[in-house]
Amino acid sequence: MNFIRFKYDDYYDDGWNxxxxxxxxxxxxxxxxARMYPLSTSTDRLFFGAEVGFDRLGxxxxxxxxxxxxxxxxxxxxxxxxxxxxxxxxKYFIEPLxxxxxxxxxxxxxxxxMPADLFGTSGFHVDLAxxxxx
Numbered sequence: 001m002n003f004i005r006f007k008y009d010d011y012y013d014d015g016w017n018x019x020x021x022x023x024x025x026x027x028x029x030x031x032x033x034a035r036m037y038p039l040s041t042s043t044d045r046l047f048f049g050a051e052v053g054f055d056r057l058g059x060x061x062x063x064x065x066x067x068x069x070x071x072x073x074x075x076x077x078x079x080x081x082x083x084x085x086x087x088x089x090x091k092y093f094i095e096p097l098x099x100x101x102x103x104x105x106x107x108x109x110x111x112x113x114m115p116a117d118l119f120g121t122s123g124f125h126v127d128l129a130x131x132x133x134x
Contacts, residue, residue: 004026009021020063023060024059030053033050033051047082051079056072059071075103078102080099083095083099098126099124
């Protein structure tokens with residue numbers, strides 16, 4: 001599960017009036033991940049993974065003058081990734097991860113205003129996970 005929320009101000013001039021808008025964007029990604037560890041005998045382990053799940057994108061916009069707009073999109077996401085688990089001790093580990101994700105909604109659509117076509121928006125991502133073993 002990933003969640004990110006950010007807010008920014010934007011300016012718009014329609015030729016007659018100048019508007020100030022405040023945009024709030026929130027993204028919730030809930031996925032199931034399967035991994036394969038080809039070198040399972042070593043302590044630090046290389047892995048390959050695939051994921052499937054849902055992305056929810058919410059946008060709220062407030063325009064100077066009192067009007068506002070909000071909308072939500074829910075879409076399927078698919079991804080592949082590779083990474084390396086580094087055990088810090090018996091309980092903690094970190095995992096740098098590099099992947100590619102295809103999503104009808106999500107971060108790429110929000111940041112770069114990409115259209116959601118047949119294959120959705122897609123892009124590479126780099127993550128760093130910090131884990132705790134129970």
